Amino acid sequence: QKEVEQNSGPLSVPEGAIASLNCTYSDRGSQSFFWYRQYSGKSPELIMSIYSNGDKEDGRFTAQLNKASQYVSLLIRDSQPSDSATYLCAVGNTGGFKTIFGAGTRLFVKA
């Protein structure tokens, strides 16, 4: 059983639409949650981190966390072609140092 699961996609949305990316995790004691963006041929870079239940907004990005459902999501409003990338969900485990990454969801934003 995978510890962090994401739909591999690709998820295709038109420019200006809302892209919704989802992630579930198995370790109920997880305390830290991250979304990284990875452009093709590049390294992952952090977009958002979230530690408490609820929503966290940063510009066009909103991370949502529901620990009871073991679910974390990323919403991208007013999607742009430049948002086309693979989005990696990462979860900090209860061991304290190890971050488990999902396989990523590929997002295509059509102009």
Next chain:
Amino acid sequence: GAGVSQSPSNKVTEKGKDVELRCDPISGHTALYWYRQSLGQGLEFLIYFQGNSAPDKSGLPSDRFSAERTGGSVSTLTIQRTQQEDSAVYLCASSLDGRGQETQYFGPGTRLLVL
């Protein structure tokens, strides 16, 4: 330094040869991580360093893989007797103190091709 650096950026080697991959973390970061990413796949955790010690080596795929870190800074990942399945991008990341609730900053990666 300004960010995590890795060298070489690309490495082509023949099956059976040994390779060394280097990572230079952000200055002051005590935690250092190695991951492997095969084409179109997610990140596979290999090893984690806190300072010079490696509390978790559970991700190393086989005894052909080893890593060390000296001076709490530079780390070297060594792959002995390389196999074609070792071909991947090897990513290094560092974080401030490795408590698992921090951002990891990634280097550009080393693209390894084993012929």
